[in-house]
Amino acid sequence: MIIIEPRVRQLMIEDAINTFPDECCGFLFGREEHDGTRLILDILAVDNSKEGDKRRRFEISPLDYMTAEQHALDHDWTLLGIYHSHPNHPAIPSEHDRVAAQPFFSYVIVSVLEKEVITLRSWILNDDRQFEEEQIIDYQFS
Numbered sequence: 001m002i003i004i005e006p007r008v009r010q011l012m013i014e015d016a017i018n019t020f021p022d023e024c025c026g027f028l029f030g031r032e033e034h035d036g037t038r039l040i041l042d043i044l045a046v047d048n049s050k051e052g053d054k055r056r057r058f059e060i061s062p063l064d065y066m067t068a069e070q071h072a073l074d075h076d077w078t079l080l081g082i083y084h085s086h087p088n089h090p091a092i093p094s095e096h097d098r099v100a101a102q103p104f105f106s107y108v109i110v111s112v113l114e115k116e117v118i119t120l121r122s123w124i125l126n127d128d129r130q131f132e133e134e135q136i137i138d139y140q141f142s
Contacts, residue, residue, distance in 0.1 A: 002106055002122045002134045004040040005030075013117045015045045016085035016110040022054035027068040028081040028106060038080050038106055038134075044071050057096060058084045081106030081122075088113055091121040093131045101125050106134055 004012075015024040026045040032038050044067070050059040060082070072079040082105060086092075091111035093101070101107060103125050111118040122134040 001036070002038045002040065002108075002136050003139050004108070004120075004136060005042075005139050008040050008043055009120065011043055011045070012083050012108065012110055012120070015043075016087075016112045016117060017115050019048070019085060020112050020115050021087045023048055023050075023056070023058040023085050023087060024110075025058040025060055025082065025084040027064075027071070027079060028083055028108060029068075029072055029075065029077040030080055031078055032080065040080065040106075040108075041077065042075065043083065044068055055087055081108065081124075083108035083110065085110045085112050091119045093123050097123075098125075098129070098131055101129075101131070103129075107131070 025048050026043050028040050030039045030041040046064040048054045048058045049061040050057045086109055091109040107123045110120050122136050123131040124134050126132045
């Protein structure tokens with residue numbers, strides 16, 4: 001289960017819309033609770049470093065990964081995953097997404113249809129290296 005703070009959800013949506021028709025990408029930060037629930041408290045948007053057509057693929061540079069690790073350390077957070085958009089496609093991971101995915105990370109995909117966000121879904125690799133959907137629940141202020 002994953003909980004995305006509303007401000008963070010809005011930042012992901014804005015990144016996806018502003019980057020359209022290309023794929024946006026960035027990192028997810030927060031903490032993992034004892035029951036396995038992931039609370040996403042911040043993102044770090046990065047440039048899609050994919051060479052060529054960025055409408056169907058994204059790539060994150062090694063330097064951006066190092067920056068993300070430092071960002072997590074600086075804020076005492078855990079780097080929990082990656083988000084990216086699927087312009088004019090559903091928020092379902094592609095085979096390319098699956099092959100490039102890392103264990104442990106959550107992968108939030110924002111589906112954007114002609115600059116309008118359609119849906120936001122999260123995925124995580126299972127032990128067979130296949131994606132399973134993570135339930136996104138509404139953030140509850142305490």
